[in-house]
Amino acid sequence: MRFSSRSLIFSLTASGCIGLRCFSYGIASNYSQNSAYILSASGAIHNLAEDSASSSSSSRLFSSASPTSEMPVDPEYPGTAVERMLAVRSRVANLTQEELNANWEDVRRKLLWAGGLKDLPTAIPGQGYTGHSFNDYNHVDLTCMLDEVSYNQNDGTVQQIARGNLLGPGIRIASLPELGPGGSWSTCANGCNKDPPQDVAHIQFRSRIAYKLVWCPTEKFDTFVLVDDDGKELTRGTPTGNLPRIMERQANYRIVMGSKYATAADEIAKSMSTSATN
Incomplete structure (x- = not known):
């Protein structure tokens, strides 16, 4: 998946939230409040509020280490792209x-x-x-x-x-x-x-x-x-x-x-x- 140098930003609200997890980390996260997330050129998704509050890699929803390992997954409907x-x-x-x-x-x-x-x-x-x-x-x-x-x-x-x-x-x-x-x-x-x-x-x-x-x-x-x-x-x-x-x-x-x-x-x-x- 290719993007321009500018990242895509999505706002996921409580009414339209999707539970996502990452294959490599087994993380499940329900977006329960109005939050801004950024999808980087590498495919990593970051919580902007958390990233600004902490510079540690643990503040990221998905690591940018490997594009294949960080593909977001919907645990309820895992066939979703x-x-x-x-x-x-x-x-x-x-x-x-x-x-x-x-x-x-x-x-x-x-x-x-x-x-x-x-x-x-x-x-x-x-x-x-x-x-x-x-x-x-x-x-x-x-x-x-x-x-x-x-x-x-x-x-x-x-x-x-x-x-x-x-x-x-x-x-x-x-x-x-x-x-x-x-x-x-x-x-x-x-x-x-x-x-x-x-x-x-x-x-x-x-x-x-x-x-x-x-x-x-x-x-x-x-x-x-x-x-x-x-x-x-x-x-x-x-x-x-x-x-x-x-x-x-x-x-x-x-x-x-x-x-x-x-x-x-x-x-x-x-x-x-x-x-x-x-």
Whole structure:
């Protein structure tokens, strides 16, 4: 994973914290308060407050001794490519409203790019094809998984998904390398309304999602919201042009209805309805 000389800074809040540990040190740390962390060019993650208070190496969350030994791991979902997931959310945070309210195909390409995926609408399905991504009700979970789990298959645990469901070759072809180790894919969201989620990301790949696209239950279902693994809003948009079919957008909301992933969409729809009546 390469970065410029400037480091990337992420703010991890209590509502969106991720428990991380390091392979080489066996450290588990829950970010229980609003703290700033810095991801250095070598891949090391440092707590800025702790580093400023102490110059000792023990103040670091991860040592910079070896890039391979310091890869952050999510103990609950160890298949998550954590660095890549955070890089995706950083790209999402930098998308402008102009970009998110543009023609749908342009918006969709931006969502692919932010998620670390190539726009490959003419590729063979199973060999990197991403023309379906965000274009139906189901392929809306942008998942960042480690290389070693990308060839995992569905053993039948994920309902309404074919047994096998081998996605590894397509993930390898379609993933943009600059966002870090692992790969990206727009996985099926079926089962995400259960607690814990029983979808492809969480079961087949043992991975959190970087973001989920949810169409809000407004009158026209023409506004979407991107939410993180905890259901917190990352951004939203109201694109123009040829959107996915209305039946797909409505079905997309139905598969999250009643779950944490529907909360932001419900709030947006309620707010828009109130504004329309005033």
